[in-house]
Amino acid sequence: MDKKATRTLLYIALFVLFLLHNDFWLWEDASLIFGLPAGLAYHAIYCLVAAGLMALLVNLAWPEHLDVSDDGGAEL
Amino acid sequence: MTTFVIFVYLIIVLGIGMLSHRMFRGTGEDYFVASRSIGPFLLLMSLFGTNMTAFAILGASGEAYHTGIGVFGLMASSSALVIPLVFYFVGTRLWSLGKKYGYLTQVQFFRDRWRSDGVGLALFAVLIALVIPYLLIGVMGGGITLNQITDGQIPTWIGGLLVCVIVFIYVTYSGARGTAWVNTFQTLVFMTLGGVAFAVIVNKYGGLASALEQVREVRPNLLIFGENIKPLKLLTFMCIPLSAGMFPHIFMHWLTAKNARSFRYPVIFYPVCIAVVWIPSVLLGMMGVLDFPDLQGPAANSVLVQMVARHAPGFLGGLLGAGVFAAIMSSLDSQSLSIGTMFTQDIVRHYGFHDKMSESQQVLFGRLFVTAILALTFFLSLITQRSIFKLAVWSFSGYAALFPVILAALFWKRSTKWGAAASILSVVLLWIYFFRIGWENPEYTVGGVGMMPVAIMLGVSALAMVVGSLLSRPPEQSVINRFFAT
Structure with a gap:
C-alpha cells in the first residue's frame, strides 16, 4: 500500500475514533468493567486506542519533509 | 512535617533550575x-506538564465531585485525541517554519x-x-493548596508568593531550558505522587x-454520565x-524542539x-463525597487537597x-516566560528597536x-475573587475559537489578513457575548441543549476566515512560496 493510501486510511480511522468518543450506549450503564465504572473504563481504553493510532500515524505517515533542517545528534 | 517536605521539594526545583543555567x-x-x-x-514532559494546570488537577477532581465520571469524557479523553493531533498537524509545521525563519x-x-x-x-x-x-x-491555586494542606497555618498569600518567587528565580535565571528541565521533573513528580x-x-x-x-450507595449518579452530561x-x-x-506557552515549547522528530513522543504518549x-483525579474527586458530602460549587475544587490532608x-x-x-508551577513558568517573550519580541524589539536588538x-x-508579569499576577491574586476559577473554561474557549486562524495560516494558501482579522473580531465579539451570559449561569449551554458556546464561536470564526479571505485580494505569490514551498 502506498503512503498516500495509508495516510487516507489513518485519517478515516481518526474520524471513526472521533465518532466513538460519543459512547451514548453506555450513558446509563453503572456496572463495573476492569474495576472501573463502565463509562470511565471505556474512556480510559479510548485513551490507549488513541495512543495506538497516534503511533501508527507517526510511524506510517510522518511528514518527513519537515525534518529537512534536522541537525541530527543525540537526543534525550 | 508537611511544610518541611514541601520546602525541600521547592529547593530541589530551584536546584534543577540553577543546574540548567550551566x-x-x-x-x-x-x-x-x-x-x-x-x-x-x-518535550513530552514539558508539553504535558505545561498543559496540566491547577485547573486540570484541582478542577478535575472538583468537577468529578459534582458530576462524576462524565468529566473524564468531557475533558480528558477528548484531549487525548485532539491535542496529539494538534501537535502532529500544527506543532510540527510551526516548529519547521520557526526554525527556518x-x-x-506566534505574533512574529x-x-x-x-x-x-495590525493582525499581529x-x-x-x-x-x-x-x-x-x-x-x-x-x-491562587498554589496559595489555597498550601493553606489547606497546612490546616490554615500558612496564609493563602504566602503560598501564592512562594510560587511566584520560585518560578521567578528559575525562569529569569535559566529561561526556556530551565523551564523545560524543571517541567520534566515536576511532571514526573505529579504523575508519580x-x-x-x-x-x-x-x-x-x-x-x-x-x-x-x-x-454508589451515596451518589449513584456519579458512576454514569446520565443526566449530568448531555x-x-x-x-x-x-x-x-x-x-x-x-496557547502562547505551548507554542513556545514547540519551538524549543531539536527537530521535527522530537514531536513523536508527545504525539504518541500524550494520551x-x-x-x-x-x-x-476523577476517582478521588468522586470519593470525596464520602468524607465531604456537602461541598457546594467551587468549594469542591479543594476536595483533593482536603482528602490528602485527612488521609495522608x-x-x-x-x-x-x-x-x-x-x-501549578510547571504551567506558571511557561506562561510567564512566553508572555515575557511576547512583550520583548513583539513590542519592544519590533516597535522600540525596529527588530534590531542585541542578544544581551x-x-x-x-x-x-517575566519579573513584572509575576509581580503583577501576585498582586492581582490578592484582590481577585476565587470565582476567577470559573474563567478557566472561558480562557480555553477563546483560544480554541482562534484555531481557524492558525489552521488557515498553515494549510490554506488563499487565506488573507482580512480573513484573519474577521476571524479574530468574531471571536472577540462572541466571547464577550457568551461570557456575559455564562458568567451569570455557569451551566449555560446554547439553547439549553448541551451545545458549548465554543462550538458556535469556532464555526463563526472559521466562516469569517473563509468569507473575509475570499472577499479580499489573494496573497502575493512570494508569500505563498515562502510558506508553502514544500
Whole structure:
C-alpha cells in the first residue's frame, strides 16, 4: 500500500475514533468493567486506542519533509 | 512535617533550575527557546506538564465531585485525541517554519504570514488577555493548596508568593531550558505522587471496589454520565482542546524542539499521560463525597487537597502537596516566560528597536518582563475573587475559537489578513457575548441543549476566515512560496 493510501486510511480511522468518543450506549450503564465504572473504563481504553493510532500515524505517515533542517545528534 | 517536605521539594526545583543555567549560551534564542535543542522526552514532559494546570488537577477532581465520571469524557479523553493531533498537524509545521525563519513568538509568525502588523497586534492583545486568568488561577491555586494542606497555618498569600518567587528565580535565571528541565521533573513528580495519593487514599476505603460501592450507595449518579452530561455537550466539548493550537506557552515549547522528530513522543504518549493523571483525579474527586458530602460549587475544587490532608497527613501529605505545587508551577513558568517573550519580541524589539536588538538586550528585557508579569499576577491574586476559577473554561474557549486562524495560516494558501482579522473580531465579539451570559449561569449551554458556546464561536470564526479571505485580494505569490514551498 502506498503512503498516500495509508495516510487516507489513518485519517478515516481518526474520524471513526472521533465518532466513538460519543459512547451514548453506555450513558446509563453503572456496572463495573476492569474495576472501573463502565463509562470511565471505556474512556480510559479510548485513551490507549488513541495512543495506538497516534503511533501508527507517526510511524506510517510522518511528514518527513519537515525534518529537512534536522541537525541530527543525540537526543534525550 | 508537611511544610518541611514541601520546602525541600521547592529547593530541589530551584536546584534543577540553577543546574540548567550551566548550559546557558547568553543569546536571546537560548533564553526564549533553549536554542531549539530539546529532545523528545523532555518535550513530552514539558508539553504535558505545561498543559496540566491547577485547573486540570484541582478542577478535575472538583468537577468529578459534582458530576462524576462524565468529566473524564468531557475533558480528558477528548484531549487525548485532539491535542496529539494538534501537535502532529500544527506543532510540527510551526516548529519547521520557526526554525527556518527564526520565529520566537506566534505574533512574529502571523505578522510575517499575512504581512500585517495590525493582525499581529490584534492577536497579541487577545492572546495576552486570555492568558491572564490562567496565570491568576495558578498563583491562587498554589496559595489555597498550601493553606489547606497546612490546616490554615500558612496564609493563602504566602503560598501564592512562594510560587511566584520560585518560578521567578528559575525562569529569569535559566529561561526556556530551565523551564523545560524543571517541567520534566515536576511532571514526573505529579504523575508519580498522583498515583501514590490514589493508592493510599483508596486503601483507606478498603480498596477501589469497596470505595466505588460506597460512592454508589451515596451518589449513584456519579458512576454514569446520565443526566449530568448531555450528549451534545460531550460532542461539542471536543472543540475545547483545540485551544492547545493557540496557547502562547505551548507554542513556545514547540519551538524549543531539536527537530521535527522530537514531536513523536508527545504525539504518541500524550494520551497515555492524560489517562495516568486524570483517572486517579476523577476517582478521588468522586470519593470525596464520602468524607465531604456537602461541598457546594467551587468549594469542591479543594476536595483533593482536603482528602490528602485527612488521609495522608505528615510526610506523605507533604509529598502530595508538592505534587500539586508541581502541577501549578510547571504551567506558571511557561506562561510567564512566553508572555515575557511576547512583550520583548513583539513590542519592544519590533516597535522600540525596529527588530534590531542585541542578544544581551533581548535577555535583559525578557527577564524584566517575566519579573513584572509575576509581580503583577501576585498582586492581582490578592484582590481577585476565587470565582476567577470559573474563567478557566472561558480562557480555553477563546483560544480554541482562534484555531481557524492558525489552521488557515498553515494549510490554506488563499487565506488573507482580512480573513484573519474577521476571524479574530468574531471571536472577540462572541466571547464577550457568551461570557456575559455564562458568567451569570455557569451551566449555560446554547439553547439549553448541551451545545458549548465554543462550538458556535469556532464555526463563526472559521466562516469569517473563509468569507473575509475570499472577499479580499489573494496573497502575493512570494508569500505563498515562502510558506508553502514544500
